[in-house]
Amino acid sequence: MAEEEAKKPVVVVAMKGHPGSGKSTVARAIATALCCPLLDKDDVRDCTLPLERVDGLAIGMLNELSYAVLWRMAERQVQLGLSVVVDSPLSRRAHLDALTSLPGALVIVVECRPGNEEEWRRRLEKRGAAVPEDGGDGWHKPKTWTELERLRDGYQGCTDYEFGDVPRIVVDTTDPTADSEAISVRVVEFIGSIRACESAIISYQA
Structure with missing residues (x-):
């Protein structure tokens, strides 16, 4: 049994989605179901507020720093042989490439795409109304729909990119018939099917 488990590839579940799309809620449910670490880019970004207020600092660098820390933490978990859920917008192909370049990791993308825009x-x-004016968790996220639209316009379409052979599952986080736990069950089943295929390939090659 231990030998069979050892042959299963380490999985990096890469969340993808715009702010407010429900990806963090789903990420927590998936990490709980898989009993694996959850790495949230926002946890890093939240801690950079004191640096955000430093005069003359290139603010854009803090966001990139947050990603760099996230990739390094993910790399450490994979080195330890642990599967991990990585919660970030994954808004650029370079972000996905950073994860697929981790040696020994099977990356699976879970894209949260709300079908009901009003919801x-x-x-x-x-969520935006709950964030204190002077900071607090999520201070860097868009708080209104207008801010989100401005953010999406700023991406200039770069969030829609080709995934190549990276397995991906798209979930509707506003579906009233499926809560986060139901979505996580579906995602875990999908991950299981991908891992089974990869394990079969590994066994054949061995």
């Missing part, structure tokens, strides 16, 4: 907007603005 998405309601959730985003409810």
Whole structure:
């Protein structure tokens, strides 16, 4: 049994989605179901608020620093033989490339794409209203729909890129018939099927 488990590839579950799309809620449910670490880019970014207020600092660098820390933490978990859920917008192909370049990792993308825009907007603005004016967790996220639209316009379409042979599952986080736990069950089943295929390939090659 231990030998069979050792042959299973280490999985990096890469969340993808815009702010307020529900990806963090789903990420927590997936990490709980898989009993694996959850690495959230926002946890790193939240801690950079004191640096954000430093005069003359290139603010854009803090976001890139947050990603760099996230990739390094993911790399460490993979080196330890642990599967991991990585929660970030994954808004650029370079971000996905950073994960697929980790030696020994099977990357699977879970894209959260809300089908009901009104519900998405309601959730985003409810969350935004709860963030204190002087900071707090999530201070760097868009708090209104107008801010989110401005963010999406700034991406200039770069968030829609080709995934190549990277397995991906798309979930509707506003589906009233599927809560985060139901979505996580579906995702875990998908991950299981991909791992089974990869394990079979590994066994054949051995």
